[in-house]
Amino acid sequence: MTARTERRKTSSLANPTRSSRVTSVEIARELGVSQSTVSRALSDDPRIAQATRERVQTLARDWGYTPNAIARSLITKRTNIVGIVMNEITSPFYPFVLEKFSKELHARGWRVLLFTTDAEHEVDDLLPMILEYQVDGLIVASATLSSAMSQELSQRGTPLVLFNRYTRDARVAAVSCDNRAGGRVVADALLEAGHERFAFIAGRSDTSTSRDREAGFLECLLEHGVSDVMLETGNFSYESGFAAADRLLALPTAPDAMFCANDITALGALDAARQRGVRVGTDLSIVGFDDIPAASWSGYALATVRQPVDAMIASSLELLFRGIDSAQSSLESRFLPGELIRRASLRDVFSDASSNATKRSRKAARG
Amino acid sequence: MTARTERRKTSSLANPTRSSRVTSVEIARELGVSQSTVSRALSDDPRIAQATRERVQTLARDWGYTPNAIARSLITKRTNIVGIVMNEITSPFYPFVLEKFSKELHARGWRVLLFTTDAEHEVDDLLPMILEYQVDGLIVASATLSSAMSQELSQRGTPLVLFNRYTRDARVAAVSCDNRAGGRVVADALLEAGHERFAFIAGRSDTSTSRDREAGFLECLLEHGVSDVMLETGNFSYESGFAAADRLLALPTAPDAMFCANDITALGALDAARQRGVRVGTDLSIVGFDDIPAASWSGYALATVRQPVDAMIASSLELLFRGIDSAQSSLESRFLPGELIRRASLRDVFSDASSNATKRSRKAARG
DNA sequence: CTGAAAGCGCTTACAG
DNA sequence: CTGAAAGCGCTTACAG
Numbered sequence: 001m002t003a004r005t006e007r008r009k010t011s012s013l014a015n016p017t018r019s020s021r022v023t024s025v026e027i028a029r030e031l032g033v034s035q036s037t038v039s040r041a042l043s044d045d046p047r048i049a050q051a052t053r054e055r056v057q058t059l060a061r062d063w064g065y066t067p068n069a070i071a072r073s074l075i076t077k078r079t080n081i082v083g084i085v086m087n088e089i090t091s092p093f094y095p096f097v098l099e100k101f102s103k104e105l106h107a108r109g110w111r112v113l114l115f116t117t118d119a120e121h122e123v124d125d126l127l128p129m130i131l132e133y134q135v136d137g138l139i140v141a142s143a144t145l146s147s148a149m150s151q152e153l154s155q156r157g158t159p160l161v162l163f164n165r166y167t168r169d170a171r172v173a174a175v176s177c178d179n180r181a182g183g184r185v186v187a188d189a190l191l192e193a194g195h196e197r198f199a200f201i202a203g204r205s206d207t208s209t210s211r212d213r214e215a216g217f218l219e220c221l222l223e224h225g226v227s228d229v230m231l232e233t234g235n236f237s238y239e240s241g242f243a244a245a246d247r248l249l250a251l252p253t254a255p256d257a258m259f260c261a262n263d264i265t266a267l268g269a270l271d272a273a274r275q276r277g278v279r280v281g282t283d284l285s286i287v288g289f290d291d292i293p294a295a296s297w298s299g300y301a302l303a304t305v306r307q308p309v310d311a312m313i314a315s316s317l318e319l320l321f322r323g324i325d326s327a328q329s330s331l332e333s334r335f336l337p338g339e340l341i342r343r344a345s346l347r348d349v350f351s352d353a354s355s356n357a358t359k360r361s362r363k364a365a366r367g
Numbered sequence: 368m369t370a371r372t373e374r375r376k377t378s379s380l381a382n383p384t385r386s387s388r389v390t391s392v393e394i395a396r397e398l399g400v401s402q403s404t405v406s407r408a409l410s411d412d413p414r415i416a417q418a419t420r421e422r423v424q425t426l427a428r429d430w431g432y433t434p435n436a437i438a439r440s441l442i443t444k445r446t447n448i449v450g451i452v453m454n455e456i457t458s459p460f461y462p463f464v465l466e467k468f469s470k471e472l473h474a475r476g477w478r479v480l481l482f483t484t485d486a487e488h489e490v491d492d493l494l495p496m497i498l499e500y501q502v503d504g505l506i507v508a509s510a511t512l513s514s515a516m517s518q519e520l521s522q523r524g525t526p527l528v529l530f531n532r533y534t535r536d537a538r539v540a541a542v543s544c545d546n547r548a549g550g551r552v553v554a555d556a557l558l559e560a561g562h563e564r565f566a567f568i569a570g571r572s573d574t575s576t577s578r579d580r581e582a583g584f585l586e587c588l589l590e591h592g593v594s595d596v597m598l599e600t601g602n603f604s605y606e607s608g609f610a611a612a613d614r615l616l617a618l619p620t621a622p623d624a625m626f627c628a629n630d631i632t633a634l635g636a637l638d639a640a641r642q643r644g645v646r647v648g649t650d651l652s653i654v655g656f657d658d659i660p661a662a663s664w665s666g667y668a669l670a671t672v673r674q675p676v677d678a679m680i681a682s683s684l685e686l687l688f689r690g691i692d693s694a695q696s697s698l699e700s701r702f703l704p705g706e707l708i709r710r711a712s713l714r715d716v717f718s719d720a721s722s723n724a725t726k727r728s729r730k731a732a733r734g
Numbered sequence: 735c736t737g738a739a740a741g742c743g744c745t746t747a748c749a750g
Numbered sequence: 751c752t753g754a755a756a757g758c759g760c761t762t763a764c765a766g
Contacts, residue, residue, distance in 0.1 A: 023744085048752085064522075070743080071758090089462050294661065390760085434759090
């Protein structure tokens with residue numbers, strides 16, 4: 001009792017003269033045991049005597065001992081660090097992705113080393129610095145790397161998962177929203193609402209997300225006999241959506257339905273329409289993609305395709321950890337379906353504006 | 368020439384039988400030099416002969432050698448890792464903060480270990496896991512930690528900088544937007560525009576940001592004889608801003624000027640006003656805080672106080688690195704001034720609605 | 735200009 | 751149940 005009280009007095013907080021970082025050797029010396037015993041006691045090795053374990057753990061707590069993960073990593077050859085490379089982190093959708101990855105990984109005892117890029121193909125250049133830190137796995141979100149680099153990773157036994165990107169290379173694991181199917185769902189909904197003049201406002205054309213959403217949209221329209229779709233190109237920004245919609249609505253035969261490559265673009269389009277006095281949700285339907293918070297703001301009420309973020313994260317981590325645990329990566333590409341969220345910017349099927357005739361013919365065509 | 372060609376053939380990419388991670392020892396063995404020489408050649412030690420340096424560097428490149436930063440960290444007692452703890456990472460302002468910290472740190476050769484929280488005071492619990500990884504410095508954004516924990520950090524010699532928070536504790540470095548001054552600037556602008564019935568919509572009341580913005584606002588109004596300010600409490604969300612503004616505008620004597628604790632709240636308030644047919648920027652001025660991208664969208668044109676993000680980041684890193692380089696933290700609190708961004712949601716001083724009489728009396732009072 | 739050696743702080747067979 | 755020892759992959763005095 002007295003002894004313990006005394007030890008508490010020499011705790012790192014109370015005794016600034018002691019070395020600022022306690023090591024297991026110091027604990028061992030103080031207790032007259034070996035350093036191995038300290039290590040084992042702290043990792044709850046069952047072979048250590050109950051009494052010893054308690055003495056060690058108590059002193060460790062009192063002295064504010066923190067195990068050195070760097071030293072541990074060196075000997076175990078495992079850092080418990082996952083690298084996350086994130087492109088366009090400031091685009092509204094990705095902070096949620098990052099937060100969820102971070103939460104999930106922390107909950108499982110993993111740490112996140114973060115790298116940000118603002119160009120899709122910067123990843124290759126970042127890779128050396130990432131690898132220096134011996135990450136046990138790597139997630140690349142909204143960007144890709146060369147196949148030389150992904151080979152380098154598999155060489156080293158560092159699993160990689162692409163998030164919202166994929167490659168033709170079958171040796172890369174990837175999880176993505178099914179953007180093509182999402183585009184189809186939107187086309188279906190717009191056709192069902194009786195629309196006839198369609199437009200697509202693209203994001204950056206070098207992204208598979210935008211291209212696949214467009215492809216699915218056009219493909220489905222074509223299957224329903226619509227081959228003439230107005231195309232505008234934006235860059236995923238509000239301003240580009242605004243400008244593109246403005247150009248479209250100035251046309252002699254303006255579209256009555258717009259699908260935008262992402263929500264931000266759609267919000268810009270929506271404001272452009274409003275500013276021109278076009279009644280969104282009646283004269284014009286606008287649908288976005290992502291379901292960012294602003295889409296559900298009552299000022300917008302933007303219909304959109306919600307990305308299944310939670311499932312995408314879970315899937316990514318499953319693939320990643322399968323690679324980490326088994327040394328044998330499982331190189332699937334997974335495409336998870338988005339969900340159409342109907343809001344006021346999408347004309348209702350039963351509204352006056354969508355003629356009953358049109359509706360019936362669609363139903364017949366489908367049935 | 369032949370020799371070099373041959374070596375290239377044994378590169379890690381071409382030779383899958385070799386160990387997946389090359390070490391300096393393997394390079395040394397291959398070249399018949401000591402491991403110390405390899406280490407020195409790779410770090411461009413001037414004492415190494417030019418020829419040796421080149422042989423080493425060439426083989427390292429060909430074999431895809433990546434130095435092990437974990438091993439280096441262990442011996443140098445420096446990880447070159449900065450921990451960033453970020454609260455409310457999905458609030459639109461913080462992704463920009465994180466991106467800039469990340470960019471700046473990478474540019475200087477530092478890495479970022481990311482931790483996210485969704486409660487202000489979670490940081491204490493995270494600290495042990497952060498410290499295990501021997502971060503050389505710690506940035507805590509939009510959250511605080513107990514003084515026991517900040518003492519623990521200074522004990523260990525790990526510099527800490529609070530971002531957008533501060534403590535009474537003079538032993539903690541902190542960089543924040545001058546929220547109080549920002550609140551004053553808004554009060555000034557609203558008074559100048561001739562407003563008379565003021566409201567403040569708070570964010571979470573446990574945050575210094577919201578409290579300081581409110582304090583500056585009320586203080587300045589009081590100095591100009593306005594003591595009766597309507598107060599509503601939100602939680603920094605769009606919905607809470609919408610609801611609060613809706614309540615305010617339902618009052619018999621509704622406010623003609625609203626200051627909101629952040630932009631998101633203000634956007635909600637703005638939409639609530641519109642929905643009630645209130646002409647924002649004429650009958651009612653609304654001012655936010657942050658200057659997130661949506662504030663400048665033409666659909667909103669929200670006046671706001673722009674946080675000087677770049678300067679805040681630069682300042683934080685300056686304090687952090689001063690602590691890292693000198694082992695003697697410099698424990699300043701810095702408050703950087705925000706800038707009022709006038710947009711359409713703020714009634715113009717010279718508009719009809721702000722009576723000349725009012726304007727003159729303000730000017731006289733100030734002159 | 736180069737090498738042999740110590741050592742960072744741990745984990746983990748191996749031996750008792 | 752515990753300890754002595756090896757070793758992870760580097761950096762860096764120290765010596766020549």
